[in-house]
Amino acid sequence: MTVALQDFRTINSRRATNILVLDCPFCGEPPEVSAASGQGVSIACTAQECYVHPSVVGPTEKDAALLWNRRRR
Numbered sequence: 068m069t070v071a072l073q074d075f076r077t078i079n080s081r082r083a084t085n086i087l088v089l090d091c092p093f094c095g096e097p098p099e100v101s102a103a104s105g106q107g108v109s110i111a112c113t114a115q116e117c118y119v120h121p122s123v124v125g126p127t128e129k130d131a132a133l134l135w136n137r138r139r140r
């Protein structure tokens with residue numbers, strides 16, 4: 068999470084209300100937020116050009132977002 072506050076963006080209204088999710092630290096694309104079957108919520112980079120495709124899973128969307136954002140530090 069390259070730390071500059073400008074990197075934060077609100078995820079779009081289709082996904083949620085007020086949770087901030089950073090762009091992928093590897094390719095710079097916004098990640099996908101989706102329900103993880105039986106495990107809460109997952110946030111993952113699905114960009115075709117991404118060579119890492121990182122993902123995190125949390126019990127709630129907020130938890131997943133916090134995990135996702137933290138992994139960039």
Ligand SMILES: [Zn+2]
Binds near residue numbers: 096113114117
């Ligand atoms: Zn990526």
